[in-house]
Amino acid sequence: MPELPEVEAVARALRPLVRGQRIRCLHVFHAIALKPQLPAAAARIVEGRSVREVFRRGKYLFLALDRGAGEMHFRFDGQLVWFFERQGTTGACQR
Numbered sequence: 001m002p003e004l005p006e007v008e009a010v011a012r013a014l015r016p017l018v019r020g021q022r023i024r025c026l027h028v029f030h031a032i033a034l035k036p037q038l039p040a041a042a043a044r045i046v047e048g049r050s051v052r053e054v055f056r057r058g059k060y061l062f063l064a065l066d067r068g069a070g071e072m073h074f075r076f077d078g079q080l081v082w083f084f085e086r087q088g089t090t091g092a093c094q095r
Contacts, residue, residue: 004073006058010080015054018063022050025093033075035044047093 002010023046028039049065056062061080063070072080 002059004059007056007061007074011054011056011061014061014080016053019053020050020052023047023065024027043093 013056026039026046028034028042028045032040034042045063045068046063049067050068051063053064054061055064059073061072061074063072
């Protein structure tokens with residue numbers, strides 16, 4: 001399980017990469033990670049939103065969005081996968 005310094009390192013590394021970027025698509029690889037929220041409900045909340053800020057509170061990582069926020073905890077494996085859209089690609093989110 002990641003400790004506090006690792007979570008802070010992720011926040012610092014992610015901040016300049018995602019600040020001001022729009023979330024085009026949310027893919028949930030393991031639905032249990034969102035319980036009790038359903039993946040489709042989480043996608044509706046974050047897709048199309050812009051990331052205003054990335055910050056940490058304890059071992060939680062937050063994405064402050066232009067409307068609302070997303071909260072993440074790394075659990076046991078400590079894995080966060082972020083895909084950047086290739087330039088020139090557009091279209092609907094493929095699930």
